[in-house]
Amino acid sequence: MERPEGTSGTLGTWQRYKLGQKQWTSWLAQTADKIQRGGPTLPLETGTSKSFKSSAATMHWSQLEALAQFVISHLTPEEIPRSSISILRDVVSLRKQSARFFGRVAEKSxxxxxxxxxxxxxxxIKVLENILNRFNAAVATVSRKPVASPNKQPDGQIDVDDLNNMFEYLEVEQSPDLDGDDIDEASDSEKFVPKKSKKTQKKNGKKQYKKPSKAQRAPRKAQDTSEPSWVEKFQWDNLIDEEEDEFDYYMIIYCFFQDFNAIRDYIGDRWLEYFYFKSVSIDNLAIMTNAAYEMFHEMEFELEKALKDVHPEMAHYEYMMEFLFFEYGLEHVDYEGEDELTEDERSEKIFKEADWLAFTVYALVEDILNGVPPGKVPMIPASQIRAPNYGPHNVISIRNFFKDIIGELFPECCLTKAMKKNGQLPFVVGAQDEMTLNFEHIFRVRDYPSAFIFSLALYVDIRYILEDQVRDPYDQLQVTGAFTKAKLEEHFPKMKGPMALKKECNARIAELHYCVTNDFTEEDRTRRFLEKGVTEPFEKHFHLKRNPVWSGLFDFRCRLVLNDLGFRFICESPLVVGAAFVYYAARSREGNPISWPMMDRFLRIHGEDKVFQGAAPADETPIDLLKRFVDADLATTPAGDLVGFSRRSISLEAFNNRYGFDEGKARRSMSYLREIIREKFDVQAGNIFSRQAKAAQKDSKQGQHSSQTSAPPPPEEGSSPSTDHPPPKISKEALQSSRVSPVELLGILDETTTSLLENQLTVEYFQLHDESVQLFQSLRQEFSSEADADPSFVFDENSRVGKLAQILPVIYRSAQASADPAATAGRLGRVVDSFCEDLPEESGPLFPTA
Known part of the structure; x- marks a missing residue:
């Protein structure tokens, strides 16, 4: 199954748990070794020290408590990192949750x-809890006010900030890839593969457990830990973990579904905020939801990678669903007292458990694949399409609701899949969402991944939340699309710059005409209905009206396109920058209340120092500003050539690369998410995570897939390889840019998108250009006598409007030749005042609303 390329830079619940436990045992082992060697135990100041061989690779649980006491007895409370205690606390909590579940299971088995x-x-658990109590007692003597992490996870979910902090205490060793051996992993000969269930009926909470027999372990000779000297002879690589693997296999699958539901709940809550309060923009919701679709793919890829050496079948949705639903049950569900429930209560309880696994959606997808023959496109007349019934539902009616929602969607995906196969549509149509791309794909391959089931379940949730408001995003798209199309059509003849700009503008106009103004399926749909003898009319834009995510993404695409093409348009001439100089010069007069809203946004977003090529002191006179403009020869310099002006925010460029255009037959990369995280934590894209660099370099040489937590970005051209001489210390921000939880990533995406919509995307460059032309026309009229007398200024109806900026050197020379330069500045100021007064009042957001 195809999936988006790149990685988002997230760590799921299972990955955080495994990495946290690995970090903690590595820190304990390294600290003990340093104590023995008399080395420092505080955070590392250099990255050049060599670690011993795989410190905590196969540690024996029975010896861990003695080792922990040895470390505690040789450290002061200040030398014990609080992150290590926090990680250990969360590991114990997660294990306790699982133990409660397995305890119930073991009693009945x-x-x-x-x-x-x-x-x-x-x-x-007892060993780890004893160690935790020892560490808590050791640091209790130091009075420190606990600092709450802004990213703190619920109990049992490792805090990403703690993982980041712990890297400062670890020496360079093997890659932190979660596939490697660690404290929880047994030998290959003892791996447990649960037998797939063939049941089709729930057993009132009673689970059955069938496992293949395992080879008997040889008894281990106890290690004498009565004296501290035993640490000197401690052989880390010879120790074997005796923990069974059932915990790992159950928890990795359970955490997979747990992360799905955490994402599902977060996205659902945000759509609820829109439904009730309209406090979240449609574009923001669409971007977050599509990112969730993408992350489901990444989560599934990491799951498959973790289970590949056990049995690939374990990562299939059907296997996992039956493993949890029919075999083991769910850790958070209480199966006690089910016999006392009424039939309705039992049905509702089972439905909630099934819904947590997206079972209902899975069953409907199976029905669709069985009911739609390969290569066929079901054409259902409008009169036969059953509209979903919104409102309260019981267990039976909610299943019918699911069926109606998906029944509206799948014929549309069959149709677009066929049109793409016949070359009538590009592979991705106008910022198409990942869920519908996957729906098309399952009809090609007659199979589906877990990521698609999760995405479709999330889509059904959104439809349930929005009810009749599901059409709102489409209505907004129509307004935004019409506004964007009109602007591009108006300015297309004015584009005199590179042919690439005109070509792209023309392509955008065609896309809006084909996909927004008109229904791109209309012609093919009409033909297919006529072939079947169906003459009743059909609803145009049927799919976009019922897919708020796709409509929202297309709406956001329109805003990106208008912003990007407009910016590139103004970069071809000095007009807008010249107008900024004039406006700033006039505004610098004392007590001047004039306001040019679009120019104010422009200066705020791009920065006055970039526009004016340096700071503009408060005491600088209007004539001084004009002098700077003339001396820098800006009247003939396109804005795009100014130093630093053409650089825009990382997040805006990332969104442009992801949603601004579609390319060929490939899906866009997920790497835009990593770029947004990096900008959030103010980390340059060229930073190298030194503790991960060697392992990542080794993986890349072998041509293997590297975990997103270990693959560093490439060094800048001409720089020395940082893997040979890593920087003294990794910054916390650099580590954070590589590790966030999925829900934290959605929060960052939410914040970033909101900021873009409220700031950078509010600058309408085409409008700003037109207003700048009006200002220069007024200046040309006011200073016409000076312009006529200056042979360097030539402008007629055949001249490009960009030449209007050359009036500013004329005005400056006139002021210099005048006995009263202030009078010239006054005339310039009055022109700007009159211009600003004639500007239409801005009644609201940049784009009209539906």
């Missing part, structure tokens, strides 16, 4: 292996 595994789990 006749499987002695499972009972022994449960005993092992309880022993490990």
């Amino acid at each position: 006749n499987d002695e292996k499972l009972k022994q595994s449960n005993t092992t789990h309880a022993f490990i």
Whole structure:
């Protein structure tokens, strides 16, 4: 199954748990080794020290408590990192949650292996809890006010900030790839592969457990830990973990679904805010939802990678669903007392459990694939399409609601899939969302990934939330699309610059005409209906009206296109920059209340120092500003050639690369998400994560896929390889740019998109250009006698409007030749005042609303 390229830079619940536990044991092992060697135990100041061989790769649980006491006895409370304690606390909490579940399971099972595994789990928890108590007691003597992390996770979910902080205490060793051996992993010969269930009916909470027999482990000779000297002979690489694997296999699958539901709840809450309060923009919601669709793919890829050496089938949705729903059950569900529930209560309880796994959507997708023959396009007349019934539902009616929602969607995806196959549509149509792209793809391959099931479940949730308001995004798209199309058509004849700009503008006009003004499926749909003898009219834009995510993404695309083409348009002439100089000069007069709203936004977004090529002191006179303009020869310098002016924010460029255009038959990369995270934490794209660089370099040489937590960006051209001489210390921000939880990423995306919509995308460059032309026309009229007398200024009806900026050197020379330069500045100021007064009042946002 195809999936978006690149990585988003997130760590799911399971990855955070495994990485946190690995970091903690590595820190404990390295600290013990440093104590033995007499080295420093505080955060590393250099990255050049060599670590011993895989410190905590296969540590024995029974020896961990003694090792922890050894470390505590040789450290002061100030030397114990608080992040290590926080990580250990969360690991214990997650293990306790699982132990409560496995305890219930073991009591009802006749499987002695499972009972022994449960005993092992309880022993490990007891060891870790004792260690946690020892560390808490050790730091209790130091009075420190706890600092709450802004990204703090619920109990049992490792805090990303703690993971980032712990890297400052770890030496360079193997890649932190979660596939490697660690404290929880057993040998390959002992890996447990649960047998796939063939049940089709729920058993009132009673689960069955069938496991293949395992080879008997050889008894281990106990390690004498009575004296601290045992640390000197401690052989980390010879120790073997005795924990069973059932915990890992269950929890990795459970955490996969847990992350899905965390994303689902966050997105659902944001759509609810729109439904009730309109406090979130449609574009923002669409971008977050599509990012969630993308992250579902990434989550599934990481799951497959983690389970590839066990059994690939374990990562299939059907297998996981049956494993959790029919075999084991869910950790957060209480199966006690089910016999006391009424039939309705039991049905509702089972439905909620199934919905947590997106089971209803899965069953409907199976029905669709079984009902639609390969290569066929179902053409359903409008009179036969059953509209979904919004409002309160019971267990039976909610299933019908799901069926009606998906029943509206799948024929549309069949149609667009066929049109693409026949060459009538490009592979991606106008910022098309990932869910519908996947829906088209399952009809090609007759199979589906878990990511698609999750995406479709989220889509159904959104439809349930929006009810009749589902059409709002389409209505907004119509207004935004018409506004954008009109602006591009108006300015297309004025584009005298590179042919690439005109070509792209023309392509955008055609796209808006074909996809927004008109229904791009109308011609093919009409033909297919006529072939079947159906003559009743059909609803145009049927799909866009019922897919708020696609409509929202297309709306955002229109804003990006207008902003990008407008910016490139003004970069071809000095007109807007010259108008900025004139406006700023007039505004610098004492007590002047004039306002040019679009120019104010322009100066705020781009920065006065970039526009004016340096800071503009408050005491600088209007004539001084004109002198700067003339001396820098800006009257003939296109704005795009000014130093630093053409650089825009990383996030805006990232969104332009992702949603501003579609390219060929490839989906856009997910790397735009990583760029947005980096800008959030103010990290340059060229930074190298030194503790990960060597491992990443090794992986790249082998041609293997590197985890997103270990692949550094390439160094800048001409720089020395940073893998040989890593920087002294990794900044916390650099690590944060590589590690956030999925929900945290959605929060960053939410904040970034809102900022763009309220700031950078509010500058309408075409309008700013037109207003600048009006200002220069007024200046030309006011200073016509000076212009006529100056042979360097030649402007007629055949001249490009950009030449109007050359009136400013004329005005400056006139002021210099005048006995009263202030009088010239006064005339200039009065022109600007009159211009600003004649500007139409801005009644609201840049784009009209539906």
